[in-house]
Amino acid sequence: MRRRLARTALLAAACLLAGLVTPASAGAASVVTETVDVPRHSDVVTALQRAADSYRGTASQSPTKPAGWSWGTYFDGVHELYRTSGDQRYLDDLVAWGTATGWQPGTNETNPDTVKAGQTYYDVSRVSSAANLAPMDARMQADLTGLPQTQYWWSDALFMGLPDWTRWATRRGDTAYLDKMDQLFTWSRDVGLNPALTTCRTKTGGLYDDAEALWYRDCRFIGAPDANGKKVFWSRGNGWAIAAMADVLQTLPPGDARGAKYRDVLVAMAGRLRTLQGADGMWRRSLLDTPLYPQPETSGTALITYALGYGVEAGLLDRATYVPVIARAWKGLSTIAEQPSGFVTGCQLEGDRPDGTLYTATAPRTPATATSPGTVTADSPPFCVGSFLLAGSAVARLASAESTGRPVTASAQQTGAEASRAVDGDVTTRWTASGFPQTLTVDLGAGHRASNVTLVPTADRAYRYRVETSVDGVQWTLALDRSTNTATGSRSDAFPAGTVGLRYARLTVLGATGTTSTSIQEFSVHDRYRPRTNLAHRAPVAGTTTAAGSAAANAVDGVTSTAWASAAKPTATGPQRLRVDLGAPRAFDTVSVWSRAGSGPAAVQVQSSPDSTTWTTLAATTLPNTEGPHVVLLPPTTARWVRVVATSGYGTAGIGVAELEVLPAG
Structure with a gap:
């Protein structure tokens, strides 16, 4: 339902x-x-896990640079999925990737594409001591003084590079990194002319078209209409740009006045993009000339959805206007783009304009094996799957947990691992108690409903458990029975009975093979959008x-x-x-x-x-x-x-x- x-x-x-x-x-x-x-929170998380699980392992098998912008975008999405699901497997994947790349930038070139991975390295360092930021420290220090602003001459660069500057400003406690970010962004927005491109030398105006509230991919497309006389605004290029605005805004120091310019661009772009959405929820490759390329495109749609989701969550975009836009986009992404196998299709392959190749088959030409990715990463590039994971994680957060921060009691708890840590919205903390069975009861308050729950076990343990609900704390009804569970990892499950009225939700952990301890990182109860x-x-x-x-x-x-x-x-x-x-x-x-x-x-x-x-x-x-x-x-x-x-x-x-x-x- x-x-x-x-x-x-x-x-x-x-x-x-x-x-x-x-x-x-x-x-x-x-x-x-x-x-x-x-959709329900559990439906979104299940779709994300299906996509990620079908792609896991291909990074180590890929012949391309695993620290490049495409894989960097994929692992950005994996990190967001880890934040959303709490599944230890995804954190393990992030650490394994960073270890394989030596936590290095993609290359030593002064190119924003090469530092995309640094954003996720930094994010991993916040939850794992395995991350080594020394190589990126050196690179960001060098770019602070040595990176010319003309390196931000294409819209993709905004997404690949700008979010590094907010992170390293925080890491170093130095606002010079934010000043550098502003310089790069302002030049790209207002000038954006690549001196190496002879066709751009007489152009003016910058990459951002104020009248359209959209970005040209680069200066070659300014004043250069398509075959139908329409301005050329590439959906993925605009997806990179609006997603960059979201990334910058959510990592800027709170209250920093620099945020206004990024907020204004996000809000203006959102207002324009919502008018260009297809009836199926998807955007087309050429935003102003959909008949020229009528097929729905996945990567641009996903990046736009991610940014809109952040905008609503942050209170920058009107919920009554944009939640339906986001809902339609996710319906398209989860039914048109994602296949039952988890394969994500409909993505324009690497390119710089709307006329690039679009792979639309429902499966890769050659499936992956234990030793080869087949054509999976060619037919569904890493950046495409990563964008899908970013979008879905933003959608899932709109269905916030009713249980977060609510009063909670437990049958037992350990000092430093109290029951409240299971409902604090932080998958890096945990509730722990010795022995089985153990119960955790959350008081949601009167007049609530729930239709699904997520359980995040420590170390991906396969706990056996059940969830019951009550309106009065006296009479209890079984809502979910996982008493025979053998599956490891976090689980997001819908109640078989659908949505139920409740005040209390009770988790009973019955046991698990290989441990005598109950340890739960998060127990979250969900239903509708923004429960109150x-x-x-x-x-x-x-x-x-x-x-x-x-x-x-x-x-x-x-x-x-x-x-x-x-x-x-x-x-x-x-x-x-x-x-x-x-x-x-x-x-x-x-x-x-x-x-x-x-x-x-x-x-x-x-x-x-x-x-x-x-x-x-x-x-x-x-x-x-x-x-x-x-x-x-x-x-x-x-x-x-x-x-x-x-x-x-x-x-x-x-x-x-x-x-x-x-x-x-x-």
Whole structure:
């Protein structure tokens, strides 16, 4: 089951229902009208692990430079997957790669491509003492004074080089590295002319086109339209650029004023790129001339998705506008690009413009063996898989864990490895207790739901365990049974029963072969995008009509096994309303309607009111005929009353709503 999130779009006029109803104000700007899918956290992590696991081992077999920009991008993605999943295998892969390269830059050339690996070396050093940064220290010191700004003459260089400068500024405590970064970025943005290219000597304007909010790959494409007379903006080149903005912003020292220029470019690019997304969620190789190259392209789509995900997570991009864009992009990446085997296809091979070769087969021409990568790394280049891992990790983080930082108790714990460390969001800490069984109980707070969990065991141990849920801490329901588990590594599992209402989640570790100790690095509980406490939980509620035994209070009791059912089928002239009183004006930005296939509301409006008399329409959409919850993302709104007005429903009788949730803004 997937959650449904509604997209913001302009509505010419709101439908008026019984009572005084006004359309959303000009300040709110729009009314939600369309729904899209957002996947569960566990589904995203599983897709990422499938892709990474199908590619593992090819680095050691590759004849190309393992420290070059392509492999550097792949291992950047592996690091993000390690952060997301906590799976020790991926950290082991990172250390093995660094050891094989001697923790060296790609080459000694003064070329940003050659230092891409340094970003990940630095990141690995934060979690493993095996990393040796001395070679990169020397290189960055040399580049600080010796790297000419003209080396940043193509958009790829931004992604390959800029994030090193923020990291080494932190490592050295020296803002000269940030000044150097600014110099390189500003030159690329405003000048960007490669003196070695004779075709560029009369051009001006820089690589960034302010009017289009897009980047030319290099100066050869400035003022050089394609065969259809369109400006040439390469999707992967723009993916490199916007991903570079995200990387710089998330590694700059907090509050550094230099961030404004990078933020402005990210926000402007995001606004332009969202208008160029294909209906399948993917971007095309030539952003302004999709008919010229109509096939969806994976690497550009993935890099753009990664940056948009960061922008939403950091609060730089409006969630109601961009979460649906990200959701569509991930759906394309996980269904069009990634194959069931984990092979990632649809990637334009190495190049510098939209007309390069695009590999679209669903499998490599020659599969990998124990001693050879076959054509895997040629048909699905390392940078393509790495970009996919970056994108998915950003998407997974949008479905943040409800359990992080919540109160937790355990049957036993050791000093320095307390229970709280299992829910701190940090896969480098752990909860440890001697013997089996051991239990860990997390209090999520009243009015929560969950549909999947992730367990990160220390040393990838194959623990046997089970997960139970409870609304009161007394009665417990088995949600996930892994009591016969033999699989090593972290696990992300959806509950077989789907989404459940709960306050408490309890992990019971039953045992494991080869150890007498329980040691869990992270236990995370997930459900919808940005889970928060339900403002409508047990609030006063009323329905237009109510079927016997199906009280309106059932829709706010936090239990999906009960429901409000209307006594009549809704129609345009006889709508059915479910209204909740929040008790005081409350700020909210999400309304969720939980319904079931064959009996839920179809055409609905979501409305708010300060006085239960004058109503403003915030959303007008058709909910899918599937099991919910169906989530509507709204501009931040403050009101005391919220209601859902249904004018049609699925099935032949009244409609049913198992839960109505109103989630606080912020």
